[in-house]
Amino acid sequence: MTPFLYRIAQSFYERYGHDISQLAFVFPNRRSGIFFQKYLAEVAGKPLFSPRVTTINDLMAELSPYTTIDRISLLVMLYKRYIELRQSDETFDNFVFWGDMLLGDFDDVDKYMVDARQLYTNIHDLKEIDEFYLTDEQIAIIKRFWGHLFFPSTESENKQQFIQLWQILFDLYNRLRDDLASQNKAYEGMIFRDVAERCRRKETLDLPYTQVVFVGFNAITEAERVFMEYLRDTGLGDFYWDYYAPTLHDPYNKAAFFLNDNKRRFPSKIDLDERIEQVPRIELISVPSAVGQAKQATDILQRLIDEKQLSPERAIDTAIVLPDEELLLPMLYSIPPEISTVNITMGYTLQHTTVAALMDSIFQMQRHVRFSKGEPRFYHIDVKQLLGHRFIAARLGDEGQRITAFINGNNRAFVSPGELGRHPLVELLFRIPATADEAADYLTRLLEYLQQDTAADEPAEATDEENSPVGFSAVEREFMYHYYITIKRLRDVMTEQRIAMGVDTFFRLLGKMAASISIPFRGEPLSGLQVMGVLETRALDFENLIILSMNEGIFPVKKVAPSFIPYNLRRGFGMATTEHQDSIYAYYFYRMISRAKRVFLLYDSRTDGLKSGEVSRYVYQLKYHYRLPIQEIQINCDIATFSPTTITVDKHRFGIDRKLAAFLSGGDSALSASAINRYLNCPLQFYLQYIEGLERPDEVAESVDSGTFGSIYHGMMQHIYERIEGDREQVTVTADHIDAIRKDKPLLTHYLEECFARDYYKTPQHPRPLTGYDYLTGEIILKLIDKTLEKDRSLTPFVYRASELRITGEAPISGQRAVQLKGFIDRVDECNGRIRIVDYKTGKERLDFKSVEELFDSSATERRKAILQVLLYCKLYKMNYRPASPIYPAIYIIRNLFDKFEWNIRYEKDLFTDFAHVEEEFDRCLTACLDEIFNLDRPFTQTTEESHCQYCDFKLLCKR
């Protein structure tokens, strides 16, 4: 394969030899110029003075007296003029999107040398249209458009607004251009137009070349056409069009749209005499994933290396083309390690970068900041999200984890800067800028910190994740740098132009700027694997082409640049339309594959959501219109269906026997009723939680959850009865006691605040008044407490004995061993000659049971866990206190306090008033259960009842 640019270099060197240095070669982009220079050096085989190699944009800029203005300054300039003309108070960040659109239109108006007055003014009146100097076709098209928009006269509000806006556009366009000209500045289209108008006026342009050779163009704007005609007519211009592929001569192929006109207007002085007869070997690969295409591209590269079609040291003949820029990073991270040099030439929108995600998180955090006593408080989710960002987490290391643990452990929904620690990055990150200027300073200092740290730590040649100690790739550093520059530029322009804005507006504006800034990667293209966008393939040829995203809508691209100028007017005024776009992309595709040996076309075959999974029209054309042989390969992603394996844990392993022994007599642990209930629910769950001590990590609860609710209720009840008890050994609670407490609202509120501080805010030393949602929760708890006291009043007089009573004991098991047991009894009192063991329950419970065996039946779906628990407490109380009175278990189901409240347990439908009735059976069942737990030959297994897994924290582990 002889590349087109090689042929140009060869032909011109043959004709001009060393005099080639007197010529200028103009290319559609820089990359093609650099490849041309490389080929010229190869052709010459010896050093020679290079001709001038440039792009059309650079050449136009050289010929114009204007310098190009940066985009942000241009937008601000336009905004000021717009506000003035419209007498509007629209904010700058609202203006940015359509300000951009207007600039795009003005650029087009100039590049296509449209008469802006005709386009933008006076055409709301159809009569006036005829007076303009327009061709009949133009008039017909414009009448069609305006007739539709403006008649009948009942215009909608939208139309009115559009018309009002439309009517100022000519003034806006003119004033912007005047402002720019007065500063010797211009946007690209203005430069093009300036040069073209001078060509029309036949002014002499300063071009110190014997020839100006245009190479590899296709679609040209009116200004470019005028410029080329000027050079052609002055004998300076020479033109080389790459229309050699047979497909580009096919009149049915849109790619050929510009061919005849270009060749007729701008002939070549040298006949390259090229014929392309080879047909590339094409493989079409469907992949049911976007990112999966990058993986397939990697496999293709590997295959090419294995087949010796690609040499890792000379990967320059192979290109990966990315019509969808979002695949750039997945692609870069997938390139085989053998290929050490990669050259990227494409634009990548700043918005999709990791640094943009960091900025979004910062903006989010700043928006949610609250102030308390003049000090900022950061919302815990925002803080954790920021700490989890790759750049920040890598820098903070353990400190980030410490902060997260602190937030979770202390249930901090809002965190103060003091609580976040003194790490320099934390101090930089968690600040509150008060003005837009401070916001810019805050962000730039943060990025400087991240960049400096990275640069200091990284080896100079580190270019990939592995080499980078903080995981910043060279590409990401580049993104960071561009974001940094954008912030600085935005701040400078705001200051220069005296545009005032708040912090929020500054952040929003920055986000919008990032959405519209494309970072141009321009590496050293003469080495390594070439990764490029579609536009960058112009005039270049590669032996192996791997084109990703060959999906309809992506290649060819479906979306058109947003514009205020309707389609019909664009056509009427000879501006680029969607048809142009279709032709341009078809040309890119057919030209790019025309000299390749191997072409791999990959597309995303998924059809879910908005994705059609449709392959590009070009593939259909190759298959059915040109009847080219295409090898089709379908990649299937194996969706592994896990059939979860059964988990059993052998008690002889992992030191489990030792851990179990800690619960036996003399050990330092004891089993609670909850642990026994857990075992009966699922032995594996018991093992993970009580033997291995696995716990759900702390999380911040932003409202009182059911566990905390129960703790606060328990705490309140304890406070109340301890208050009644006072310093006495024992107290008989009377109705008066209870009435007094129920009336003492300040006291109850004080207890409530203490319990909230201890159980919810985790600041036991600092009780505080409840507010907002917490206040409402507190009111509910107070009502429940009052209702409980009302129920207790009906039992008066009774003797109060204890609250939250800690009790321990031992239960014998086989092998002359005993298991240590423990528990906290919510309340013990003595009522009607019986000792009541009271347990408060906030959840749903049933208070009846038929047998003790049923309480220990691990397969039961509605096992009475609460009854088992309170019976165990009865047993432990009896062991500890040996009371002469019967022991009477009671369960207060809090949720039933206002409706059918009952605290009595029923045993086979009878009131259960004496633990002694079941004591023996209870001991037997308990021993059997404990024997099973401590039987080393009986592994811990998963429950067979999947309903038991519903609220288990280990569901992921078990895949239940």
Ligand code: SF4
């Ligand atoms: S998920 Fe089910 S089987 Fe697994 S530990 Fe939890 S309760 Fe047991």
